Amino acid sequence: MVLRFKEAVIKAEKNEKVRELKKQGYFLISAFTMLALDEEICGWKLHYYNPKKKNIHSFMVGKDVVFNGVSPAMSESKEMDPSKFRILSEDAIEEAKKDFEDDMLKIMLTARFDQKLNKNVWSVNLVRKDMSICSFTISGEEKKILSKKEISLMKR
Numbered sequence: 001m002v003l004r005f006k007e008a009v010i011k012a013e014k015n016e017k018v019r020e021l022k023k024q025g026y027f028l029i030s031a032f033t034m035l036a037l038d039e040e041i042c043g044w045k046l047h048y049y050n051p052k053k054k055n056i057h058s059f060m061v062g063k064d065v066v067f068n069g070v071s072p073a074m075s076e077s078k079e080m081d082p083s084k085f086r087i088l089s090e091d092a093i094e095e096a097k098k099d100f101e102d103d104m105l106k107i108m109l110t111a112r113f114d115q116k117l118n119k120n121v122w123s124v125n126l127v128r129k130d131m132s133i134c135s136f137t138i139s140g141e142e143k144k145i146l147s148k149k150e151i152s153l154m155k156r
Contacts, residue, residue, distance in 0.1 A: 008044040015065040029077040030112040085140040092122035096136040
């Protein structure tokens with residue numbers, strides 16, 4: 001059964017540790033999942049950020065909510081609003097794959113707030129068999145590709 005992004009957030013925010021972090025000023029900045037081509041999304045890694053402490057608490061949300069640890073923040077982040085995502089994760093993936101004919105190994109998907117665009121977006125990264133990545137930024141509000149770039153993991 002597919003675990004929707006918004007369902008994962010609701011489930012996490014019922015967790016005692018997440019509720020306590022939110023009282024301390026932490027807020028949701030991103031949600032990440034990785035899947036094979038024929039897989040359904042069954043879990044999300046949620047990231048909660050505190051601008052004063054400059055750290056991120058991560059939780060894996062699937063059947064349960066599991067604390068994954070703390071890491072330092074690489075940069076300032078703004079709060080993401082899950083209610084502003086009108087496009088489902090599957091629709092974002094479908095939009096990215098629409099004109100993509102290469103063989104893929106994995107799909108990496110992130111819901112986040114893009115500070116440059118000032119909007120909630122899906123980042124869809126299609127990992128090819130040659131270990132290169134085609135990265136798409138898709139609006140969280142409409143099925144529209146906002147940017148596309150190619151990344152090679154093998155080239156410097």
